[in-house]
Amino acid sequence: MSRIMSVFIIILFMLPPLTGYAGNNVRFNIPPISYSGPADNVGIGVPISQGWSSTIVHEYICDQNIEKRTIATAKIISLSQPLSLTAHIDGVDYPIYDTGTAGIGWVMGVKDTHATNFTPLNINENQWYPAPGTGPSLPLNIGGSLKIYLVKTNSHLVSGRTRISPNNIATIYCYSEKGELLDSGNISINYVPIEVKATGCRVLGNTDTSISLGEFRTGQFPSVNSTKGNGVANTNISCDQGVHVAVTISDQSNKTNTSNIIGLTPDSKAKGVGIQALYNGKVVTLGPDSTSKNNTNQFELISTTQNNQLIPFQLGFQYIRTGDMKAGSANGLVGITFSYQ
Template identity: 30%
Template structure:
């Protein structure tokens, strides 16, 4: 069996697709009632199964009509695929998932010996990462193997496995976004020295602070979002930046504030995906205002009841999302 998905064209912000979301109307569907014909065989078919060929992308699924689909890589950055399957007489789609999916009889339904078995198959292209401008050809590839078995779950002599193909399709992307200004790319921010006497307990801050800013130049009509990530502890989702390996001090951390705000920035994963943890809205570019600047302040904060004096080093990154 071969499935052809519709060509897909994207024009707009690079991160406008939710990860795990179908790309436009990029789908294809086919039904074949006689993928396996048992008339001339020694046994009838009682079961059918589908086996994926690729390994799913970790942590990413596509949800549709109550079914969760693992997403598989196409080989093109930012684009994956999912495969839905069902018996032609069944109403609910199931996902082709590891290690296999029984297709006939459908889960919860009784089966019987069949003189033939078929499949209904659908495929969708799915967003897996930021889309980059260009024209991409997704090569034809085998995405699943379909198999029939007798009442004893054994292969039937003369009935070979059937491969399910995704035919080649073209994806055209014209993605708009921003560029970080040269002065913002790599910055060293120095805070004045502080004395232990300036802190009054866990959560207290010293008076010293240092200002810095990060700026991007954008195409018009881009909604810019950002996530700060703790480079030392990337899983950190608190509002306190961890000390780096070069630090000699203990009981001290850093908080980063957007200028004019009293609530510190919370850290999140290094991802440009929409709705990333602790991602915040920065602003929207326009034809007349393509530069967006974010001013920050850095402050010391006490993190433990006892402070050990010494050198303080910490590092963070900022990831922009163009929506």
């Protein structure tokens, strides 16, 4: 629903050696983040900015030069549950984790120095060595790198000052051919101040509205797709300058509904009838209740040219016959979701 600049936050790390059973811990040092712009300018999983990065280079991740025990496998596991969201970056799908800041998540990958691709951090142990490109020999040590991206989640960016708190986010384990643990180490992020100046719009007046489509006899719907009723809902929003406003209409009784018919609420008694929303006289196709840019069946409303620009938004509603009818109450619950891009 809003737009966020297509910007990367890439943090590449070559990890220090992990020695013995209690390997060295590694910290991502992310500089302070400052963002100004529309609140939903990029889609879910898109990196927010490439302006914030930090790199540390080390020779090894797992090191057995002293013990002389060869390393057969290396794995990584997250210390927290990911969101139900995924970022697709450079051909790899990464689970997105919550930073605790509205609209911002993070993803992380690790790879051996010679590996072809990064392996994504997941809630289950994910093997990153051996991997395509690493070769068949069993080494005494493994060199590698980590990267972290800050990405957009499925909520608005909210203006204000906040932070990402210091936290352990993952653990690396290296194992022998017999499955014995040789090295381990925690990966953490530092304290990251965040300042967001997000532009968008404000809904004026009540955000919940009840409208009546009238009462009709079943005989007034002679066939499937017959329509009756002329309800109207008016909403006014006030917007900042330079905001591209888009809208999604959703069925709140069935949020996966992407048809053009709003289903009846469970307490409705009527059968064989649904509800349609109309914008500028045309039937609207429904989408998920999400503010994300390019949300399914999202449509454009306006691009603002001045601060405090008043934008009226009107939706019409009608009943439509969908099958064999039965008289009774016919209620629907509709969501109007604005996106600020």
